[in-house]
Amino acid sequence: MVKSAVMDGLTVREVCVEADTGSGLPVFHMVGYLSSEVKEAGERVRTAIRHTRARLQPQRMVVNLSPADIRKTGASFDLPIAVALALSAGSIMDRCEKRVLFIGELSLDARIRKVRGILPIVSYARENGYEICVVPWENETEGKLVSGIEVVGAATLSEVWNFLETGERPVRKQQAAKVRDRDKSELDFADIKGQSGLKRASEVAAAGGHNILYLGPPGSGKTMAAQRLQTILPDLDARTGMEVTTIYSAAGLLDEAQPLLIRPPYREVHHTVTKAALLGGGRYPTPGELSLAHGGILFLDELSEYQRTVLDALREPLETKQVRITRKKGTYIFPADVLVAAAMNPCPCGNYPDLERCRCTPGEIHRYLGKVSQPFLDRMDICIETPKISYGELTCEKQEESSGTIRERVLRARKIQKKRYREREMLTNSRMGRKEIEEFCCLEEKEKQMIERAFERLNLTARTYYKTLKVARTIADLEGSGQIRTNHLAEAISYRMVDQTIWGNQKR
Amino acid sequence: MSKEEEFVFWLACIQGISSSKKRLLQETFGCAKAVYYIEETGRKSCWFLTEKEKAALKEHQKEAVLDERKRVWEKARKKGIKLTYWTDSAYPEKLSRIVQPPYALFGAGKECFAFEGVTAAIVGAREASAYGRQMTYEYGRELAKAGMNIISGMARGIDAAGLEGALLEGKGHCAVLGSGVDVCYPKDNQRLYQRLWEDGRILSEYPPGTPPLARNFPPRNRIISGLADVVLVMEARKRSGSLITADFALEQGKDVYALPGPVTSDLSRGCHQLIRQGAGILVSPEEFLCDLPYKLQKSLIEFCKNPVKNSNENEIMLESPEKLLYSVLSLEPKNIQEIEDQLSLPRGEIMEALLNLEMNGWIQEVSKNDYIRLK
Numbered sequence: 057m058v059k060s061a062v063m064d065g066l067t068v069r070e071v072c073v074e075a076d077t078g079s080g081l082p083v084f085h086m087v088g089y090l091s092s093e094v095k096e097a098g099e100r101v102r103t104a105i106r107h108t109r110a111r112l113q114p115q116r117m118v119v120n121l122s123p124a125d126i127r128k129t130g131a132s133f134d135l136p137i138a139v140a141l142a143l144s145a146g147s148i149m150d151r152c153e154k155r156v157l158f159i160g161e162l163s164l165d166a167r168i169r170k171v172r173g174i175l176p177i178v179s180y181a182r183e184n185g186y187e188i189c190v191v192p193w194e195n196e197t198e199g200k201l202v203s204g205i206e207v208v209g210a211a212t213l214s215e216v217w218n219f220l221e222t223g224e225r226p227v228r229k230q231q232a233a234k235v236r237d238r239d240k241s242e243l244d245f246a247d248i249k250g251q252s253g254l255k256r257a258s259e260v261a262a263a264g265g266h267n268i269l270y271l272g273p274p275g276s277g278k279t280m281a282a283q284r285l286q287t288i289l290p291d292l293d294a295r296t297g298m299e300v301t302t303i304y305s306a307a308g309l310l311d312e313a314q315p316l317l318i319r320p321p322y323r324e325v326h327h328t329v330t331k332a333a334l335l336g337g338g339r340y341p342t343p344g345e346l347s348l349a350h351g352g353i354l355f356l357d358e359l360s361e362y363q364r365t366v367l368d369a370l371r372e373p374l375e376t377k378q379v380r381i382t383r384k385k386g387t388y389i390f391p392a393d394v395l396v397a398a399a400m401n402p403c404p405c406g407n408y409p410d411l412e413r414c415r416c417t418p419g420e421i422h423r424y425l426g427k428v429s430q431p432f433l434d435r436m437d438i439c440i441e442t443p444k445i446s447y448g449e450l451t452c453e454k455q456e457e458s459s460g461t462i463r464e465r466v467l468r469a470r471k472i473q474k475k476r477y478r479e480r481e482m483l484t485n486s487r488m489g490r491k492e493i494e495e496f497c498c499l500e501e502k503e504k505q506m507i508e509r510a511f512e513r514l515n516l517t518a519r520t521y522y523k524t525l526k527v528a529r530t531i532a533d534l535e536g537s538g539q540i541r542t543n544h545l546a547e548a549i550s551y552r553m554v555d556q557t558i559w560g561n562q563k564r
Numbered sequence: 565m566s567k568e569e570e571f572v573f574w575l576a577c578i579q580g581i582s583s584s585k586k587r588l589l590q591e592t593f594g595c596a597k598a599v600y601y602i603e604e605t606g607r608k609s610c611w612f613l614t615e616k617e618k619a620a621l622k623e624h625q626k627e628a629v630l631d632e633r634k635r636v637w638e639k640a641r642k643k644g645i646k647l648t649y650w651t652d653s654a655y656p657e658k659l660s661r662i663v664q665p666p667y668a669l670f671g672a673g674k675e676c677f678a679f680e681g682v683t684a685a686i687v688g689a690r691e692a693s694a695y696g697r698q699m700t701y702e703y704g705r706e707l708a709k710a711g712m713n714i715i716s717g718m719a720r721g722i723d724a725a726g727l728e729g730a731l732l733e734g735k736g737h738c739a740v741l742g743s744g745v746d747v748c749y750p751k752d753n754q755r756l757y758q759r760l761w762e763d764g765r766i767l768s769e770y771p772p773g774t775p776p777l778a779r780n781f782p783p784r785n786r787i788i789s790g791l792a793d794v795v796l797v798m799e800a801r802k803r804s805g806s807l808i809t810a811d812f813a814l815e816q817g818k819d820v821y822a823l824p825g826p827v828t829s830d831l832s833r834g835c836h837q838l839i840r841q842g843a844g845i846l847v848s849p850e851e852f853l854c855d856l857p858y859k860l861q862k863s864l865i866e867f868c869k870n871p872v873k874n875s876n877e878n879e880i881m882l883e884s885p886e887k888l889l890y891s892v893l894s895l896e897p898k899n900i901q902e903i904e905d906q907l908s909l910p911r912g913e914i915m916e917a918l919l920n921l922e923m924n925g926w927i928q929e930v931s932k933n934d935y936i937r938l939k
Contacts, residue, residue: 253901256911409897409931411693412830418720418752441933443899506916509923531912543912550900550915554932 059157060136063173065388068180072122075140080116088121091129100162101138107166108213110147132171135160148217154187166213170194172308178202198315243284246456248277250449257440262288263469264530265484270399272442273406278399282355286322287459290467296351303343320352327361331369341381347390359400360427367432374435437523438551469533485530497525506542524548571596572649573637576668577771580620586667587650640772648677662790662816666769672745673765682864683713685792687806688722688799693831694930695895696799697725704729706849722798737764740788742780749776789813797822800834807834821846886917897934
């Protein structure tokens with residue numbers, strides 16, 4: 057009996073491969089609730105074995121993959137089936153006494169091809185008492201991210217035979233597991249000329265993990281800023297890094313040479329995205345863009361163009377930080393702790409509030425903003441308008457601040473937050489609930505007066521009030537101030553969401 | 565009398581016969597009731613009616629039509645809608661002197677057809693800048709304070725701002741609609757409409773229930789200018805409906821004033837064109853009032869209880885950085901980003917000062933994070 061494993065959502069399930077050869081008509085049967093790619097493995101495996109020193113006689117062969125009630129999908133069963141067949145036919149002797157797990161796809165000429173989901177499967181193997189994992193050699197570096205288990209990378213089926221019979225590991229020039237280099241990214245906040253408000257708001261968003269909405273005319277740097285938001289986020293911590301790498305491994309998106317992700321991911325989705333592509337889905341659910349952005353940034357450009365149902369579906373995962381997909385077989389949970397950055401134009405023509413160029417009527421502007429669901433906008437902590445950029449700013453020679461400098465400030469603020477929430481299940485200010493806000497955002501008399509007046513004057517809602525306090529807390533952290541001061545509050549107020557009663561009314 | 569009103573309403577509702585021909589009919593036959601009862605020979609004697617118009621008239625002379633009209637009018641009357649017509653004693657005299665006066669005029673509000681004293685029309689573009697709206701609002705208030713009646717079209721933007729300013733001071737200000745008086749258009753101005761119904765008046769030459777048809781709007785401008793003694797154009801693009809009003813005013817021999825704006829502003833181009841053609845320049849409400857022709861000045865004084873006074877109350881000291889900020893702001897809206905670039909102060913400090921200024925009424929946030937100064 058040969059052991060292998062299959063991904064079901066993000067969880068790993070063990071699969072046993074049994075093979076029986078014996079007298080009878082020379083037929084080949086495979087059973088065990090197989091998808092068509094697994095059924096086809098039979099042809100690949102028999103041809104591949106023919107290209108090694110092992111021989112299969114024309115006999116009756118039956119292969120069974122158990123347990124029979126889970127669906128076997130993917131191409132990673134080729135290798136375990138081949139091993140099971142060769143052992144059962146007696147052409148290869150198993151002298152390895154350890155518990156081994158096999159994963160890999162075969163080509164007809166007996167080479168072993170890379171597969172998805174190595175990292176979660178190897179971690180599963182370690183936790184379940186396996187001592188060795190035989191994986192495709194291209195996936196070796198990824199497998200070796202897991203410590204405490206031996207990972208053998210095999211390039212051909214013959215190498216696997218050798219390993220089984222003599223215990224000899226294939227020798228190959230090793231690549232050390234490297235981490236993805238930050239400096240490889242060429243994006244930098246210094247590329248954006250002027251727009252100090254935009255940068256400042258991005259900094260606050262990164263420091264507190266606040267969702268941010270950029271609102272401005274075309275070409276004002278909204279997309280540029282969102283793409284650079286990633287460069288000022290701190291590295292992922294070990295746990296999140298592993299989670300992210302696991303998701304990417306399951307999706308087959310890892311870089312062979314540098315599999316471990318330590319930089320927060322950045323995912324940009326087009327506005328035609330479907331609910332299933334964004335949240336994950338399918339009959340056998342796979343993670344969507346939202347989960348691929350776990351620990352990093354999900355950027356929604358042209359927010360007003362998204363289908364309302366798609367944005368509304370995002371609401372719940374944004375609160376709970378995970379996607380739950382329920383199928384008849386059970387519930388699949390994908391992590392989804394993301395910072396949402398969104399960008400949209402302020403009106404149909406994009407130029408409001410510049411009345412020289414904007415001729416949209418107030419009604420049109422209201423309708424345009426109304427396209428985005430209000431509950432979704434409520435989940436945006438920061439809203440920053442980006443005025444159009446002048447020629448002078450564009451050609452200005454002034455050296456703009458680099459992402460590195462900004463990131464250092466962000467890191468300092470994050471450190472303060474980490475210390476503050478060390479006894480809680482959260483890392484950033486944006487996760488504060490009402491209880492935490494009352495505990496950590498207490499105001500002194502002067503500040504209380506100010507927010508009270510602003511509350512009345514600006515018609516703030518309770519939700520806006522709490523959001524403002526959270527953002528003010530982050531601004532104070534950026535400054536290293538233990539107490540929230542009036543200038544922190546005032547800045548936070550300037551980041552409030554555009555209010556439909558005032559936005560667009562300049563024309564009335 | 566009420567009998568006659570019903571027939572006037574019936575005549576006013578006939579589509580296909582112009583206002584001037586209805587007036588002729590009324591003059592020829594003495595009253596609307598007589599028009600209703602004319603027979604074939606009578607219709608034949610109306611040399612000014614075309615065959616088509618005669619047919620329309622005949623069509624409407626059916627008893628069922630009259631009954632229907634009576635019912636509608638009764639309903640409208642109960643709502644408080646009033647009616648005056650050509651040759652009626654309540655018909656505004658000013659209106660009878662213009663070319664093409666309307667045959668009938670519907671109105672709501674107290675003494676809605678009385679136009680004594682001085683009436684100023686404040687008109688302008690629907691898409692107005694913050695500057696235009698702010699100035700209009702102030703002119704509306706100041707002129708109303710000086711005792712003038714303000715009249716406008718109640719469109720979005722300038723028209724509404726002028727009336728809103730005027731309603732702060734006194735009653736009797738007037739909107740002339742392009743729909744029936746019981747139809748509020750545009751819907752955004754519902755509140756203003758309500759207040760005009762209570763404290764001001766609403767006029768229209770179209771029968772109650774008429775929807776706001778695009779073709780109704782240019783003709784109603786002649787009523788606005790006709791009822792006004794002086795017309796103020798606050799903001800208008802080069803081809804704006806407000807310029808139609810100004811043209812009517814010139815035809816009717818009324819004075820036209822225009823508010824200058826930045827020469828770069830598209831929204832002020834129409835005003836500048838008027839100024840070039842010789843319109844008066846609006847510098848301040850005080851100067852405008854002093855500049856009025858003698859006749860108007862006199863009637864203003866006669867009707868005015870509170871005379872013009874020059875106020876200089878705005879000399880309150882501001883503390884910096886509020887002072888600095890205030891000096892940077894103008895009547896053009898400025899985004900906090902621009903202020904930040906100009907002053908190079910941290911955003912938090914600027915916002916704090918802006919909030920303080922706004923709460924004390926020195927500046928106004930016209931759009932999120934866009935500010936103008938008020939005083």
